[in-house]
Amino acid sequence: xxxxxxxxxxxxxxxxxxxxxxxxxxxxxxxxxxxxxxxxxxxxxxxxxxxxxxxxxxxxxxxxxxxxxxxxxxxxxxxxxxxxxxxxxxxxxxxxxxxxxxxxxxxxxxxxxxxxxxxxxxxxxxxxxxxxxxxxxxxxxxxxxxxxxxxxxxxxxxxxxxxxxxxxxxxxxxxxxxxxxxxxxxxxxxxxxxxxxxxxxxxxxxxxxxxxxxxxxxxxxxxxxxxxxxxxxxxxxxxxxxxxxxxxxxxxxxxxxxxxxxxxxxxxxxxxxxxxxxxxxxxxxxxx
Amino acid sequence: xxxxxxxxxxxxxxxxxxxxxxxxxxxxxxxxxxxxxxxxxxxxxxxxxxxxxxxxxxxxxxxxxxxxxxxxxxxxxxxxxxxxxxxxxxxxxxxxxxxxxxxxxxxxxxxxxxxxxxxxxxxxxxxxxxxxxxxxxxxxxxxxxxxxxxxxxxxxxxxxxxxxxxxxxxxxxxxxxxxxxxxxxxxxxxxxxxxxxxxxxxxxxxxxxxxxxxxxxxxxxxxxxxxxxxxxxxxxxxxxxxxxxxxxxxxxxxxxxxxxxxxxxxxxxxxxxxxxxxxxxxxxxxxxxxxxxxxxxxxxxxxxxxxxxxxxxxxxxxxxxxxxxxxxxxxxxxxxxxxxxxxxxxxxxxxxxxxxxxxxx
Numbered sequence: 001x002x003x004x005x006x007x008x009x010x011x012x013x014x015x016x017x018x019x020x021x022x023x024x025x026x027x028x029x030x031x032x033x034x035x036x037x038x039x040x041x042x043x044x045x046x047x048x049x050x051x052x053x054x055x056x057x058x059x060x061x062x063x064x065x066x067x068x069x070x071x072x073x074x075x076x077x078x079x080x081x082x083x084x085x086x087x088x089x090x091x092x093x094x095x096x097x098x099x100x101x102x103x104x105x106x107x108x109x110x111x112x113x114x115x116x117x118x119x120x121x122x123x124x125x126x127x128x129x130x131x132x133x134x135x136x137x138x139x140x141x142x143x144x145x146x147x148x149x150x151x152x153x154x155x156x157x158x159x160x161x162x163x164x165x166x167x168x169x170x171x172x173x174x175x176x177x178x179x180x181x182x183x184x185x186x187x188x189x190x191x192x193x194x195x196x197x198x199x200x201x202x203x204x205x206x207x208x209x210x211x212x213x214x215x216x217x218x219x220x221x222x223x224x225x226x227x228x229x230x231x232x233x234x235x236x237x238x239x240x241x242x243x244x245x246x247x248x249x250x251x252x253x254x255x256x257x258x259x260x261x262x263x264x265x266x267x268x269x270x271x272x273x274x275x276x277x278x279x280x281x282x283x284x285x286x287x288x
Numbered sequence: 289x290x291x292x293x294x295x296x297x298x299x300x301x302x303x304x305x306x307x308x309x310x311x312x313x314x315x316x317x318x319x320x321x322x323x324x325x326x327x328x329x330x331x332x333x334x335x336x337x338x339x340x341x342x343x344x345x346x347x348x349x350x351x352x353x354x355x356x357x358x359x360x361x362x363x364x365x366x367x368x369x370x371x372x373x374x375x376x377x378x379x380x381x382x383x384x385x386x387x388x389x390x391x392x393x394x395x396x397x398x399x400x401x402x403x404x405x406x407x408x409x410x411x412x413x414x415x416x417x418x419x420x421x422x423x424x425x426x427x428x429x430x431x432x433x434x435x436x437x438x439x440x441x442x443x444x445x446x447x448x449x450x451x452x453x454x455x456x457x458x459x460x461x462x463x464x465x466x467x468x469x470x471x472x473x474x475x476x477x478x479x480x481x482x483x484x485x486x487x488x489x490x491x492x493x494x495x496x497x498x499x500x501x502x503x504x505x506x507x508x509x510x511x512x513x514x515x516x517x518x519x520x521x522x523x524x525x526x527x528x529x530x531x532x533x534x535x536x537x538x539x540x541x542x543x544x545x546x547x548x549x550x551x552x553x554x555x556x557x558x559x560x561x562x563x564x565x566x567x568x569x570x571x572x573x574x575x576x577x578x579x580x581x582x583x584x585x586x587x588x589x590x591x592x593x594x595x596x597x598x599x600x601x602x603x604x605x606x607x608x609x610x611x612x613x614x615x616x617x618x619x620x621x622x623x624x625x626x627x628x629x630x631x632x633x634x635x636x637x638x639x640x641x642x643x644x645x646x647x648x649x
Contacts, residue, residue, distance in 0.1 A: 026617070079494065102560060105495035106393060107466050110430035113398050118431075143588070143616040158536025159560070163588040163616065164637065184535055187398045213536055216395045235539040238546040239555075244493075246520040246535025246557035259543075276544050278638050 001133035001178045002153070002198035002205070003096060003124070006036035008137050009070040011061065011094070013077050013085050015042025015052045019100070020076040023141050025053045027074070030138045038137075040068045061092040072096040074130060074139050082126065083108030090121035098139045099125035099189070109187045116189065123189025129159040129181040142166075142179060150175015151204055152284055155195040155222075156211035157184050161235055164277050165211055172281030177205040184213065184246070192222025200226055207231070207287050209280055214239050215257040220265050229287035232266050233274040234259045289491050289506050292335045294376045296487035299465060300472075303457045306483050310378035316359035319377055328352040329380040332362050334372040337505075342410060344368050349380065381483055386474035387447060388412045388423070389455050390488075391462040400428045400462060402435065402455065404443045408474035428459070435459050451475065454482050466495030517569045518559045526551025528648050529574035529583035529608065531567075533558050533597075541586045544641045550648055553580045558587075567600025575606035582609045582647040586637050587616070594622030602629050609647050613640035 010027070014020045024039050031038025041064040042052050048059035058064040061073065073094045077085040082101040089097045090112075097116060104126045116123045124131065130140015134149040141159075146167045152174055156162040162181050169176060177199075182190050192210060199205045207229040212219035214236035223230050236259040239245050263273050272283045291299070297307045311322045312335070323330070332355075334346035341347060346367040350358035355377075363372050388408030394401035405412055405423045416423050426439045435443075440452050454475065462470040471488040491499055493506075507515060514521035520535065528545055530552050532538030538557045545552045554577060558570050574583050583606075587597050595618040601610060602625065612633045614622055626633050634640040 080498070103494045105466055105498070106468065106492045107430065107463060107495070110393070110399055114429055114431045146615070156536070158534055160532070160534030160588040161536030161540050164537055164540065167588075167615065186393055186395050189398070191396070191398075211536070213539065218395055221396065235536045235543060238542045238552070239539055240522070240524070243522045243555075244520065245522065245539050245555055276547055276638070277540060278636070 001136050002195070002202050003122070003131055003133075003178065003180070004072060004139075005133065005136045006031075006034055008072055008139070009037045009068065010039045010072045010074060010139060011041045011043060011064050011068070011070045012039050012055075013043045013061070013073055013075045013089065015055065015057055015076075016044040016047050016050065017076055017078075019141075021052050023074075023076070024055055026144075027138050028053065028055070030144050034135050034137070036137050039074075040070050061088050061094065065092050065094075070094070072098065072139060075099045075101060077101055079103040079105070083112040086112040086123060087115045090116040090119040094121055096122050096124070098128070098130045099123060099183070100128065100130060100140055101125075102127040104185070106185065106187050109185060113187065113189050124180065125183040125188060127185045128183035128188070129162060131178060131180040133178040134176055140181070142181070146170055147179060148175040151177055151206040153177050153199040153202070153205040153208040154179040154211070155192060155199070155208060156181050157213045158211055158235065159184070161211060161277070165209060165233070165280055168277055168281055169209070169284070174281055174284055177202060186216065191218050193218070193225045196222050196226040196228065200228055207284055209233070209284065211235070212262065214245060214259045217257060217262070219262060220269075223266060223269060223271055231272045231274065231280060231283040231287060233277060233280055234262050234266070237263065289493060289496060289501060289504050290337050291489045291491065292337060293333060293487050294335055294374070296489035297484065299461060299489060300458070300484055300487050303461050305454050305457045305472075306481060307487070308378040308381055308483055308485065310376050312374055312376055313359070314374050316356065316363050319355050319359045322377060323352055323355060326377060327379045330355060331378050331380050332358055333376045333378065334362055334365070334367050335374040335376055336367045336370040336372060338368040338370055341367060346372070381476060381485060382478050382480070383474075383485070384477045384479070386476050386485075387451060388473045389451075389458060389475050390469065390471040390473065391459055391467070392469050394427055397427045399430055400459070402426050402428060402443055402459065404447070404455070406445070406447055412473060430463070433460070433463070448477060450477075450482055454484070461489070465489065466492045466499055468492050514556070514573060517566050518562070519566070519570055520555070520557045520559070521573070522555040523577070524552050524554055526553045527579050527581065528644050529553050529577065529580040531556045531558060531570050531574055531583060531585045533560070533562060533587045537586060537588060541584060541637060541641065544637060545584075545644075548641055548645050550641070550645050553577055562597065562600075564596045564599040564603060567597050568604045571601055571604035571606055571610065575604070575608050580608055582611065582644045584640050584644045585610060585612045585614070586640060587614045593617050594619045595625060598622040598625035601626065601631065611640050611643050611647075613637055
């Protein structure tokens, strides 16, 4: 697994919001199931002293870390303040920030990611579902029941499409080491290159599924950087140019980043490219 | 959202970037009154949001004698199908040299990148495609308010140093106006100094509110309506309606329809954590599109709860056949609700899309 195991202690920023509360409960249900530490504290400015599903709430990240030895944070803070929250976490000593929030202004994302880097804080997201290492830990919003423990890594720009692929793998009897959604925005903390480098160092990961989308060329950059066997799938072959397909990052600009040319470039590197999610398990078996 | 040239120039000018003397007119007869301040030799530029405006006939030159007639001609034109509603009338510059400068976001380094070329103008993109080395690029840090001098020197090379303050001001615009792109092409030198002869500014859609922009003009009315409900929505020309959650899964559903030789009518991503109300609006919106007789709803719960989705589908009560594929958070409750109301629920997206193909015309 990558980014952490069952010993990872987590805080949730904006734990008193609707999504923060709901997913704190799910993350801790998962932690109990696998014997992990889970969410040990929450942060919500002005709401210190409360409890959310038995988890104590603090006004600031610094206060939370004074009482708990957490190293990771899951950020559910609304878009306008999310960048600031990532910087707060990094400044207080959080080592891994998983940013679920979507619609963060891109300049805030650039600043937060650059600032976090200065404090040696790894940022996953924004606009991502987080990560799940089956049997170990869950940070974020992935539906855990779809996943099974195994030796295939999954890294994806998408949220729900990732669940689809995980479901296909599990049904085919192929378990996962870690599933990580790196986010659908043009600017994200961990890229395919970063996640693949971690998979490469992980003794449990034997192959990786890379799930990309239209926009940019980071899939290709990632695939080129690794020596692990990789299977890819690129969403958006039927997407029209200049239309933003949901994600801010999923847009074909100036004729660049379209899915068909990505598929062509990946195929030219002799990388198997699935034409639909249900083909992925078969292709993974071939490379394992 | 893309700003028009005159809007971008007003902003650039506010940051001390010299722009040509100019005035915006909304009817041809307004031009005469402005000539004394602008001068006898003018350029008329249609304010339309189309690429390759000059080549498409959106830019005309005139003098005092021909100004009125030229304005009338330009206002009567359509530029790539877009009627000319407003025109920027500017002094004609005595251009010595054209440069290109553009500030954008580099996905790979996740930081601002400044691009510069010694030969700007309309052919820059073709020239860059043929020879990548014609454009120099430096990556700056979003944490810095200014471009450091050593990077500016690297960027400019042998180009005149007087361009530096203009490029730095453009970088300030890029940061403070939440730009996805801030570009001057051409950036020109004249005997009177440096000028931004054209201006391009695209503002991050996620920052429109804090930039005081109330309406995103880049969206059609229907797309804007969809956005109010929290959807991303794109109309296509097929007959199978599509509702998904998450951009990737929704795109993948469209791709799968194409894989089975069908044609999707739309892209609709209900977004994360969609509640009953939003799902109901989504189903009704897609059902209202002409020619749609089947809708594929493909949802995997993470932040979205299947029970909320099921209630929304049932509440929408639309005429087209709704074929549902759902899995995830509170899945069993969603499944139970739908089955109780006679909806077809299938176990995979392949099965759901194939079922829709049987119903589609």
